[in-house]
Amino acid sequence: MTGAGEDVALESAIYQMALSIDDPEVCRRFLDRVYASDGPARAEMEALIGSAGGSGRYFSEANEHKQRLAREFADEQGQAGAPAADDVPWEDAPGKWLGGYRLVRRIGAGATGLIYEAEQFQPVRRRVAVKILRHGMDSREILARFEVERQALAMMDHPGIAKVLDAGSTEGERPYLVMELVEGEKITDYCDHRSLGLTERILLFIQVCQAVQHAHQKGIIHRDIKPSNVLVTHRPDDTPFPKIIDFGIAKAADSQRLSKQTVFTSHDQFFGTPVYASPEQLDFACLDIDTRSDVYSLGVLLYELLTSMTPISPPGAVSITRLHEIMQDADFLRPSERLRGLDREELKSIADDRGVDPAQLVHAVRGDLDWIVLRAMEKARSRRYQTVNNLAVELERFLHDQPISARPPSRLYLMRKFVRRNRMAVALSSIIVLLLVAALAGTTTLYNKARQSSAQESRLRQVAEAARAEETRLRIEADGRATVARIAFLLHQGKIDEADRLYRGAPPASVGPSMEAASVFRSLAGWHAEAGRYDQALPCFQLLIQANRFDDPNKIMQGLDLIASGSVLAWLAPEDYRAYRTEVIDTYLPVEGPVEAERLLKFCLLAPISPPEHRKLREVVRQIDFAIPQTPPSWVGLTRSLDLLRSGDCMNSLIEAREALKDAELKRSCEASIHAVMAMAEKGLGQGREAASDLATARRLIQEAHGEDYVGDRKVVVYWFDWMVAKLLVAEAAADVPAGIPQ
Structure with missing residues (x-):
């Protein structure tokens, strides 16, 4: 029959064993085995284990509070003139003797002891370290721990652990240890x-x-x-x-x-x-x-x-x-x-x-x-x-x-370690393997030499044909560059007809892009466009766009290439225009100045634009407000009105357009474009009759101009692409305004 004392000892052993298990799952399995048929005892043990942390926390915090109060009390006593806890009494002061050791100086202090450097004269002369128990540290527990340290050091004999040399007690029965002096x-x-x-x-x-x-x-x-x-x-x-x-x-x-x-x-x-x-x-x-x-x-x-x-x-x-x-x-x-x-x-x-x-x-x-x-x-x-x-x-x-x-050792990790550990062997093995592979390759080459000779001959023939084709291409390209240089010279002399004939004799695709070529394409494209030959201007503008890709974006934005080429592309090649517009938005944003912003925005709005691409132009829209007075208010107003129309704000688009018509320097080409925008805005507002009237006005202005441009009755410099923009907007408005409304 098991006694009560044995039950308590068994429960205590189970409790300590459970607390020593770090893994909760392992602890659960341990309790399962111990209390397989005793559920209440298991529940009691789990409650005891669960409270262990709380009780430990309680005693720990209480002890820390007690130590803090003790320190505060010691500080008050020290201020009142009481001796400090680690004051050195006269018998321990440097210069005094402790057994066969003369204390030289104090070199440290631990929780329970003071450590001195001392000199030993017999039986050997050497310097040692002496650890003496502090005053007041003579409780049973402290004395036991001092004995633990002495026994621990005495048991060990290793060059990496300071040795204990002697031990004893002072006249006041304070124990001390004599140890190897470690200076470091x-x-x-x-x-x-x-x-x-x-x-x-x-x-x-x-x-x-x-x-x-x-x-x-x-x-x-x-x-x-x-x-x-x-x-x-x-x-x-x-x-x-x-x-x-x-x-x-x-x-x-x-x-x-x-x-x-x-x-x-x-x-x-x-x-x-x-x-x-x-x-x-x-x-x-x-x-x-x-x-x-x-x-x-x-x-x-x-x-x-x-x-x-x-x-x-x-x-x-x-x-x-x-x-x-x-x-x-x-x-x-x-x-x-x-x-x-x-x-x-x-x-x-x-x-x-x-x-x-x-x-x-x-x-x-x-x-x-x-x-x-x-x-x-x-x-x-x-x-x-x-x-x-x-x-x-x-x-x-x-x-x-x-x-x-x-x-976790992956194969790559193990291989890398093996290579680092055996660099020389791996290098030699690699050389041997390479030599074997080379020998095998040489043998295979000799074996297949006869069979591969015909294939080699075929490859050489193909290489020769490719070389001839490349030679032909380079010759055509060189001829094209020479032709471009000749065309540029004729344009410089004003012989545009002769330059155009020479250009027609050289296929455009054979002329590589360059700054000189860009100047030639710009001149020829403008010459054809001014004469109304837009179909002949189109390939020149396409080559101009290709050449401009090699130039500085800021330089492109300062010229008129965007609006000129964009108007012809939008008129004759809408798909090419939309692709080029996407390229411009991705390449030339952000722009530096308001004038450049107004030109880029007008180019991007020549045809309807998708909302995602339109949103990318928000910063450009904010910049054009500063384009005046470098750009006439009517042109800025046209661009702003067109932007509002593309975003679906027909009312504000109409307001901006009417305000732009008040410009005293309003050109008729700009006026025609504004009336076309007004027609589309009025159509969006359900004002069909007004839309038809503005569309008729825009058409009349284009027909009466005969390619000239005016401010009032005063003839001004004409830019062919201004009228091209007006024609584009009129064509868009005509497709939008109902045909049944009188015009």
């Missing part, structure tokens, strides 16, 4: 001050791992691995060598191993440095801290060696419980991502400390080192490296370009 810099400062590269830093870190692994083999968990507890000194040959110090809060992997005294850790106590502490150290519900906690701290140290930053930076002073919550909620950034997120100057400073440029640093850390660091800092202990030696071996594999276990 903390590892992060040492690396930065000497601008050590990543390889040198990793080699130092591997030595730290080897020392920690030795401690673990002796059953010792350090629990406070951080840069200030890893000092770098030098061997006699001046090579750097790290040493681990301060085992003041070390823990035995199996209880009662270090000391005959029992060391109790209360539920509200935390030991270590929070930023470097593992999640289970910060969790007061976790009762079993094992060697994997040191693996996590080493991961944080490696993160800092690579980036000069720790994975998390708590916002100000936060409680241990709050820090634990932050750590559980946060997703650690990979070291390379953390570096890439810095501003340029900060990243450059960190890269300079490593002797590389910023891009090289990010590239070197990205990949394997990212995976190794994150694996070491896994929040769940079961997913970390299970021993420090595993972490060290992983880094060794990285340095030798071997595959690591921290990342």
Whole structure:
């Protein structure tokens, strides 16, 4: 029959085992097996486990509050003249003797002890470090921890761990330890001050791992691995060598191993440095801290060696419980991502400390080192490296370009690692393979030589024919260029008829685009258009557009090529006009000045336009308001009225058109265009009779002009494309206005 005491012990063991399981699913399966037939007991245990975190948080916050009050009280006492907690009594002052050791100077202070440099004269003369328990730190627990540190150091014999040389008690019964004096810099400062590269830093870190692994083999968990507890000194040959110090809060992997005294850790106590502490150290519900906690701290140290930053930076002073919550909620950034997120100057400073440029640093850390660091800092202990030696071996594999276990090994990754690791062998193998392939290719070529000779002859014949065709093309192109030059010369002399005849003798397609050709096409196109021979002007305008593609867009916008070529294209080749309009919108926007904006907008609105393309012209519409006085108000008004008509705003289009008719310098070509726009706007408003009247007016103005242009009764310079624009708009209006209305 099982006694009550045995039941309590069994429940306590189950409780501690459940708390030690990181994965909730694994914990659930464990409880399923233990309480397979006892549902109430299982429910009670789950409630107990669920409350563990809350109770730990309560005791932690209470302890922190108690410590804060104690500090405030100590500050008040210090201001009132009371001695500080770490004041040195006379018997410990430098110059005094402690056993066979003369104290020289105080070199540090820990949570429970003061550390002095001292001189030993017998049996050997050397300098040592002496750690003496503070005044007032003589509780049973503190004395037990001091004994733990002494026993821990005495058990270990590794060059990377400071040795304990002696121990004793002062006349006041305060225990002390005599240890190897380690003179060096903390590892992060040492690396930065000497601008050590990543390889040198990793080699130092591997030595730290080897020392920690030795401690673990002796059953010792350090629990406070951080840069200030890893000092770098030098061997006699001046090579750097790290040493681990301060085992003041070390823990035995199996209880009662270090000391005959029992060391109790209360539920509200935390030991270590929070930023470097593992999640289970910060969790007061976790009762079993094992060697994997040191693996996590080493991961944080490696993160800092690579980036000069720790994975998390708590916002100000936060409680241990709050820090634990932050750590559980946060997703650690990979070291390379953390570096890439810095501003340029900060990243450059960190890269300079490593002797590389910023891009090289990010590239070197990205990949394997990212995976190794994150694996070491896994929040769940079961997913970390299970021993420090595993972490060290992983880094060794990285340095030798071997595959690591921290990342899923793709075939490409394994192949790349193999090539890097065996560069010489791969190179020689590649050469041999290439030689074999070359020999095989040569044999195949000889074997197939007779059969391929006819094919080679056929290919050569085709190449020769292609060369002759290219020669013919180049000769025709050269003849075309010579013809263009001759036409340009004749145009310069005013012999337009002769230039046109010569142009007709040279097929337009054989004349390549050039600035000289653009001038020729512009002159011939204008000459034909002014004479009303639009069908003959069209191919010249098409070649002009092709040539203009090689010119500066700003230069094109300052001339009249757009409106001239656009009016002929819209009249005779509407599809070509629409394609060219799309090209102009995509190529020439934005325009520089209001005059250029007015010309481009008028060109784009010569025919109906789709809403998406029309929306691209909004900025151009806003610019044309500034075209006056460089452009007459009537022309600006025509363009604005036409824009409103294309957008469907017939009422405002009609208002703008009527306002444009008031211009004292109104040309008849512009007047005809305005009346055509008014006819279309009135049709859109349902004013059929008015639309027919304005359309008739526009037609009459075109018929009476006979190709001339007037302002009132005064003859002015005529531009043929102004009348072409009017004819285009009249033709569009005529198709829109009902034929049954009297005109």
